[in-house]
Amino acid sequence: MKQSKKKYVNNYTPKFNIPKKNKDRPKFIQNSMKLAKEIDVARVELHYLIQPKNPQTGEIIKRKRRLNEHRACAFRAMVQAMLYYFNLSTNTVYASLEQLSDDCGLSTISKAGNKSISRASRLISKFMEPMGFLKSEKKWDNILGTYMPKIFILKPLFFELFGVTPQQLSRAKKKQLKWINKSLKKKGLEPLTEEKIHMNNKNLRIQKILEFRKSQHNFYIRQKRAKEIISNNEIKAKQKILKLLVKNYSLNELQKMGQNGLKKMVNIEYFHLKKIATMPFSKNITLIK
Numbered sequence: 001m002k003q004s005k006k007k008y009v010n011n012y013t014p015k016f017n018i019p020k021k022n023k024d025r026p027k028f029i030q031n032s033m034k035l036a037k038e039i040d041v042a043r044v045e046l047h048y049l050i051q052p053k054n055p056q057t058g059e060i061i062k063r064k065r066r067l068n069e070h071r072a073c074a075f076r077a078m079v080q081a082m083l084y085y086f087n088l089s090t091n092t093v094y095a096s097l098e099q100l101s102d103d104c105g106l107s108t109i110s111k112a113g114n115k116s117i118s119r120a121s122r123l124i125s126k127f128m129e130p131m132g133f134l135k136s137e138k139k140w141d142n143i144l145g146t147y148m149p150k151i152f153i154l155k156p157l158f159f160e161l162f163g164v165t166p167q168q169l170s171r172a173k174k175k176q177l178k179w180i181n182k183s184l185k186k187k188g189l190e191p192l193t194e195e196k197i198h199m200n201n202k203n204l205r206i207q208k209i210l211e212f213r214k215s216q217h218n219f220y221i222r223q224k225r226a227k228e229i230i231s232n233n234e235i236k237a238k239q240k241i242l243k244l245l246v247k248n249y250s251l252n253e254l255q256k257m258g259q260n261g262l263k264k265m266v267n268i269e270y271f272h273l274k275k276i277a278t279m280p281f282s283k284n285i286t287l288i289k
Contacts, residue, residue: 016080042072052130
């Protein structure tokens with residue numbers, strides 16, 4: 001009997017699909033996505049000039065061949081997805097790996113109903129990060145005792161794939177900050193500085209933790225941990241949350257946040273944990289807004 005070959009990939013032509021709840025993206029993002037479509041980002045000269053390095057050790061990784069067509073297709077889709085979710089002020093991609101994989105058509109579902117995002121994961125960890133296109137950060141969720149989703153920070157080299165220089169990127173960032181501050185001034189609010197943007201980004205990461213806890217992949221483990229914390233009375237539960245939450249911030253950041261700001265964060269966390277402890281899992285949850 002002739003043995004059938006194992007299927008290498010499920011989707012031979014992955015493509016980034018803009019979410020149904022489409023939001024208008026800044027002009028810089030729109031132009032970048034257009035440029036990345038017009039240029040074959042999987043075959044530009046950069047791929048042949050750069051030596052990939054181990055992100056942890058910095059050691060050079062030997063490459064024996066060019067990007068195969070399956071990974072090249074996945075890469076083209078992923079570049080579009082990361083640009084769509086990119087925040088120019090923080091250099092951060094505001095989407096989880098699972099969401100990026102889903103939107104690019106790289107996720108697969110087994111007969112048992114289990115989702116796999118390994119194709120997208122390998123693309124990033126085995127190619128995009130070693131090549132220096134991005135940096136991934138894996139943060140520990142102090143409250144629920146598990147890792148939160150990886151955070152992807154795009155480097156200037158990523159934009160050079162489609163001809164955007166570091167100088168152009170820097171000018172675009174300054175222009176956006178100027179536009180944001182102009183809008184804030186009209187509303188009678190204080191202008192943003194790079195330090196404030198950094199703090200806002202940290203707060204967004206906390207929000208990202210809260211939203212990710214709803215994903216099926218991690219839902220039941222986190223629900224059990226949430227129940228353990230909420231089983232205490234409200235005062236004890238909030239004391240525990242406070243103790244764990246402050247680990248996410250430096251002393252200087254906590255002082256700037258103030259007592260009211262920190263109290264608000266604790267209350268938000270407590271509310272979310274109560275919700276997780278009692279809510280059934282829903283498959284219709286959007287991880288990143």
